[in-house]
Amino acid sequence: MSTVDLYRTVRLIRRFEERAIEFVRSGEIVGGIHPYVGQEAIAAGVCAALTAEDVITSTHRGHGHVLARGADPGRLLAELMGRETGLNKGRGGSMHAADLSLGILGANAIVGAAGSIATGAAWAHRRQGRDTVAVTFFGDGAMNEGMLLEAFNLAALWRIPVIFVCENNGYATTMPVGSAVAGSITGRARAFGIPAFTIDGQDPETVLKATTAAVARARSGKGPMFLECLTYRFDAHHTFEHRARLDYRSPDELAAGQSRDPVVIQGTRLPEPERAEVDDEVEAVLDAATEFALGSAHPDPADALKYLYAVMP
Amino acid sequence: MPKLSYLKAMNRALADSLDSDPSVFLLGEDIRVAASNLTAGLQSRFGPDRVLDTPLSEQAFTNFATGAALAGMRPVIEFQIPSLLFLVFEQLANQAHKFSLMTGGQCKVPVTYVVTGSGSRTGWAGQHSDHPYTLLAHVGIKTVVPATPTDAYGLLVSAIRDDDPVVFFAPSAALGVRDDVDFSTLGPVPLGAGRLARSGRDVTVVALGHLVHDALAVADELAGQGISVEVFDPRTVYPLDLDGLAASVAKTRRLVVIDDSNRTSGFAAEILAVAAERFTLDAPPRRVTRPDGAVLPFALALDRAIQPDRDELVAAINAVLEDR
Numbered sequence: 001m002s003t004v005d006l007y008r009t010v011r012l013i014r015r016f017e018e019r020a021i022e023f024v025r026s027g028e029i030v031g032g033i034h035p036y037v038g039q040e041a042i043a044a045g046v047c048a049a050l051t052a053e054d055v056i057t058s059t060h061r062g063h064g065h066v067l068a069r070g071a072d073p074g075r076l077l078a079e080l081m082g083r084e085t086g087l088n089k090g091r092g093g094s095m096h097a098a099d100l101s102l103g104i105l106g107a108n109a110i111v112g113a114a115g116s117i118a119t120g121a122a123w124a125h126r127r128q129g130r131d132t133v134a135v136t137f138f139g140d141g142a143m144n145e146g147m148l149l150e151a152f153n154l155a156a157l158w159r160i161p162v163i164f165v166c167e168n169n170g171y172a173t174t175m176p177v178g179s180a181v182a183g184s185i186t187g188r189a190r191a192f193g194i195p196a197f198t199i200d201g202q203d204p205e206t207v208l209k210a211t212t213a214a215v216a217r218a219r220s221g222k223g224p225m226f227l228e229c230l231t232y233r234f235d236a237h238h239t240f241e242h243r244a245r246l247d248y249r250s251p252d253e254l255a256a257g258q259s260r261d262p263v264v265i266q267g268t269r270l271p272e273p274e275r276a277e278v279d280d281e282v283e284a285v286l287d288a289a290t291e292f293a294l295g296s297a298h299p300d301p302a303d304a305l306k307y308l309y310a311v312m313p
Numbered sequence: 314m315p316k317l318s319y320l321k322a323m324n325r326a327l328a329d330s331l332d333s334d335p336s337v338f339l340l341g342e343d344i345r346v347a348a349s350n351l352t353a354g355l356q357s358r359f360g361p362d363r364v365l366d367t368p369l370s371e372q373a374f375t376n377f378a379t380g381a382a383l384a385g386m387r388p389v390i391e392f393q394i395p396s397l398l399f400l401v402f403e404q405l406a407n408q409a410h411k412f413s414l415m416t417g418g419q420c421k422v423p424v425t426y427v428v429t430g431s432g433s434r435t436g437w438a439g440q441h442s443d444h445p446y447t448l449l450a451h452v453g454i455k456t457v458v459p460a461t462p463t464d465a466y467g468l469l470v471s472a473i474r475d476d477d478p479v480v481f482f483a484p485s486a487a488l489g490v491r492d493d494v495d496f497s498t499l500g501p502v503p504l505g506a507g508r509l510a511r512s513g514r515d516v517t518v519v520a521l522g523h524l525v526h527d528a529l530a531v532a533d534e535l536a537g538q539g540i541s542v543e544v545f546d547p548r549t550v551y552p553l554d555l556d557g558l559a560a561s562v563a564k565t566r567r568l569v570v571i572d573d574s575n576r577t578s579g580f581a582a583e584i585l586a587v588a589a590e591r592f593t594l595d596a597p598p599r600r601v602t603r604p605d606g607a608v609l610p611f612a613l614a615l616d617r618a619i620q621p622d623r624d625e626l627v628a629a630i631n632a633v634l635e636d637r
Contacts, residue, residue, distance in 0.1 A: 055384070086417070087417070088415060088416050088417035088419065089417030089418070090417070091414055091415055091416070091417040092415045092416060092417065096415045096416070098416060098419070099419075100383075100416060100419040100420050101419070105380065105383045105384075105420075106383070106412060106415070106416060106420075108408075110403065110407060110408070113376060113403070113404075113408060114376075115373075115376075116372070116373040116374070116375075116376035116377045116380065117376045117377070117379050117380035117383070117408070118380055119373070119377055119380060120376065120377030120378060120379060120380025120381040120382075120383075120384070120388075121380035121381060121383055121384040122380075123377070123380075123381060124380070124381035124384035124385065124386045125384055127338075127362060127386075128384070128385065134380075146372070147372040147373055147376065147404075150368075150370035150372060150373030150374075151373045151376075151377070153368060153370060153373070154367075154368070154370060154373055154374065154377060157368070305414070306414075306418070307413050307414045307416070307417055307418035308413060308414045308453065309413060309455075309477050310413055310418075310421035310422075310423070310476035310477050311475060311476050311477060313455060313504065313505050313551070313552030
């Protein structure tokens with residue numbers, strides 16, 4: 001993937017999230033979102049290393065993963081607004097928005113839950129003779145969920161082609177990683193014999209390069225790999241913080257964290273006119289997405305449980 | 314006709330499902346050696362990739378099955394201890410069950426969870442003796458509790474073919490039940506369809522799993538006293554065969570439920586609620602259940618004291634027939 005493509009992805013995610021935050025403020029998005037602002041390089045770099053057949057699992061902070069995987073921004077925004085045209089027909093919302101046709105096996109709102117789902121999917125694909133890998137995204141908070149550590153064990157034991165991508169943004173909600181994780185994050189993966197590396201999660205090119213190596217290794221049958229991507233969440237854990245004003249990050253820390261902006265890092269690699277052109281392109285895409293979402297119908301309350309079962313009892 | 318035991322019927326249902334559908338695979342603890350005897354002979358016949366022995370990582374391998382199902386497989390998990398369902402309740406109720414709705418119908422999760430030896434296992438005490446089928450039904454997961462070898466075969470085949478998560482309870486006290494079975498007649502039994510285990514006129518007894526056999530024994534005993542007991546076996550806890558139940562109660566107008574759940578909000582409570590809403594009864598209905606919040610004590614006499622039994626059922630039947 002080219003420099004400009006990576007820039008387009010991080011810019012698209014950034015501007016999508018900024019617009020979504022505005023729609024939370026205006027009440028078009030009910031319930032709020034977990035903004036991905038600041039972490040865009042990870043979704044962009046990781047997904048750029050994948051093929052259309054590969055699968056991912058996403059998280060409660062998942063819009064970036066879904067956009068980087070190629071989901072339609074209009075349908076994603078419609079999902080956040082609870083519209084019938086949304087990716088999940090308005091039944092999932094921000095924390096569960098996913099397009100299964102793009103190999104996104106759900107966006108999971110239970111921290112650490114999806115690692116074992118991705119592991120099972122990757123195992124199944126290998127058994128079906130498919131040459132695919134699975135990527136599971138999670139945060140530093142998930143490193144304290146036993147279920148995820150169990151998944152590391154299964155993946156390593158059975159040499160499953162799954163890549164564990166830890167987006168270490170320094171906080172599990174408000175809990176600093178240093179107060180929550182004994183030992184080291186990569187050490188936990190290494191304990192299961194999984195090669196684990198810590199990389200700069202603010203640089204899309206770095207993430208792409210590391211993921212490409214992990215994918216090649218997994219595809220060759222050597223089993224899982226673990227990437228700890230150091231990043232910083234520029235905005236709130238969740239938009240409720242915009243009102244709640246939780247006091248856990250100092251202004252100095254915020255400024256330092258925000259000084260390494262993935263959109264700026266990737267943007268400076270492009271000639272200014274080309275960058276401006278991409279920015280205009282992204283705005284046009286998001287204008288169309290907004291128009292689509294706002295113009296879409298709300299679901300019929302009579303259909304509230306329409307998709308509860310694949311086969312209605 | 315040949316005899317078929319409940320457990321052997323389940324084994325046969327698994328073998329037939331593995332044989333007919335390459336997307337079916339089994340996973341669970343100690344299944345390669347068939348510790349519960351459910352999977353006897355299956356790993357040598359179908360190989361370690363289709364009879365996958367797992368480490369003791371119930372939460373991860375339950376979600377692993379969900380992931381495999383999302384990727385097109387039909388996993389069957391064996392839990393040899395009913396209380397493990399508490400450990401994986403999140404993975405069942407909050408993950409597998411919710412994917413269809415939360416994705417707007419973009420995917421299905423056809424996983425079957427088999428509990429081999431649910432309820433009291435006689436001597437296995439507090440943490441190995443629960444019977445939480447009501448809990449699964451409450452969250453809306455398709456849940457079956459077959460009573461006979463024929464139904465165990467048929468409901469297991471149907472559970473595996475179903476495109477949604479299904480929990481299959483095989484009560485410990487039913488595993489040894491044997492039937493005369495013409496193997497050529499074994500086939501799928503639809504989920505959500507009850508069965509009249511015995512036809513009668515005076516009172517409908519609703520029973521599930523091993524308690525169907527207790528109800529039938531009581532019906533035999535009371536027949537000698539001129540009481541005609543109808544035994545209705547819902548077979549599926551959720552979705553419940555309301556029409557079948559209604560037809561039986563419309564005939565008898567009296568209702569007793571015997572249920573191995575704890576009392577509050579248990580399966581029997583649901584049947585009685587349905588009765589209050591929909592049925593016209595000639596006497597207040599009764600239920601025979603475990604006590605509220607029951608934890609099975611170890612000592613055999615205490616274990617048995619907690620479980621619904623035939624004497625309590627006879628008393629309940631007599632109570633609803635008192636004014637006759």
